[in-house]
Amino acid sequence: MQQHRNAALHDFHVHVGERIAGYQLRDGFADLNRVPGLAGIGAFVTEEAEHSLATKLQSMRQDAAANFAGKVFWHLTPLQTGIEELRQILAPDTDLKFYTTYKAAGLYRSYEELERWMLELSDLKPRMLVHCEDNETIEEYSGKNPFHSPHDHCLRRPEIAENKAVEKVLDLAIKHLYPVHIVHVSSPRSALLIHEARNHNPFITCETAPHYLLCNEERLTGKDAHRWICSPPFRSEKSRGELVELLQDGCFDIIATDHCAFSLEDKDRYKDVPERVPCGIAGLGCLWDSLYDGLVKTGKISLDSLISLVSLTPARLMNQYDKEMC
Ligand SMILES: [Zn+2]
Incomplete structure (x- = not known):
């Protein structure tokens, strides 16, 4: 473990303690205590048919308070919950998360719906996190590229899908x-x-996430390539290099892992049917070391920049900075 100096890690994007696509995530809140220096996370609460968003948030709050020593900020995804009900649960430690894709999972929102939420919440303006991959584009490219091997994931969810959604949401x-x-x-x-x-x-x-800065699509061609399936998929080496340059130019506020770990058993169960492999990879355990080794030791960014990207700025986005870090 490299020296953290006084960096208290804050990972703004962590999937923990809930079910995704029918699978219980590998990690619960207690597992977070094993990550050295981790002081806070942004966790996701996705409404389910059986539990209202308010009920699920309350039970996840209790779970986190009982099992994790750090702070938790909550990213809420309402599915059935309407705007008036949502207003009752919005708090200084919550914001919203929407998806422009994942129709089959029931998460998809059209751009028109996103605009309606923006209009109806124009008085409070809670921050809106958006997973940007244009669903129509993905359907078009998925139709042209059947999912035979893990690397087909890159062809089925190309950069153009991300760019289109980002442009519309911006x-x-x-x-x-x-x-x-x-x-x-x-x-x-x-x-x-x-x-x-x-x-x-x-x-x-x-x-952005460590894996887009440090890995490329070749990971999806080797042994156990199915274990690296996540969305958006890993990109070309050219894109990876450009992303590091954009990081150096200050284009990213933070680096967050999108930690979404499934058990190896779940990840391997359908390894010969890539479409059925649960989508997501772990990342929190190596957040600091991978970025320190890959970006600071190699002279790409300074130690101070790394501390801003994984500690100070995400803490500020989670409303923790002023209270604890000044
Ligand atoms: Zn995520």
Whole structure:
């Protein structure tokens, strides 16, 4: 473990303690205590048919308070819950998360729906996290590229899908001066669009993930390649290199893992049917070391920059900075 200096790690994007696509995630809140230096996370609460969003949030709050020593900020995804009901549970430690894809899982929201939420919440303006991959584009490319091997994932969910959704969501954010945070940016073009959009709306923020800065699509061709299936997929080496340059240029506010660990048993069960492999990879355990080794030791960014990206700025986005870190 490299020296953390006084960096208290804050990972803004962690899937823990809930079920995703029918699978119980590998990690619960107690597992977070094993990550050295981890002081806070942004966790997701996705409404389910059996539990209202309010009930699920309450039970996850209790779970976290009983089992994790750090702070938790809550990213809420309402499915059936309407706006009036949602207003009752919004708090200083919550924001919203929407998806422009995942129709089969019931998570998909059209751009029109996103705009309606922005309009109806225009008085409170809770931050809106958006998973940007244009669903129509994915359907088109998936139709052309059957899912025979893990690497087909890259062809089925190309950068153009991300770019299209990012462009549409940024247009809405600018039109309504709404605070939007674009999660796991993996495409250099999307990062540039976001950078430019900030000239028109200073409340736009974004993150990229360690795996888009340190890995490329070749991971999806080797042994156990199915274990690396996540969305957006790993990109080309050219895109990976450009993303590091954009990081150096200050285009990303934070780096967050999108930690979404499934048990190996679940990940391997359908390894010969890649479409059925649960989508998501772990990342939290190596957040600091992988970035320190891959970006600081190699001279790509300074130690101070890394501390801003994984500690100070995400803490500020989770409203923790002023209270604890000044
Ligand atoms: Zn995620």
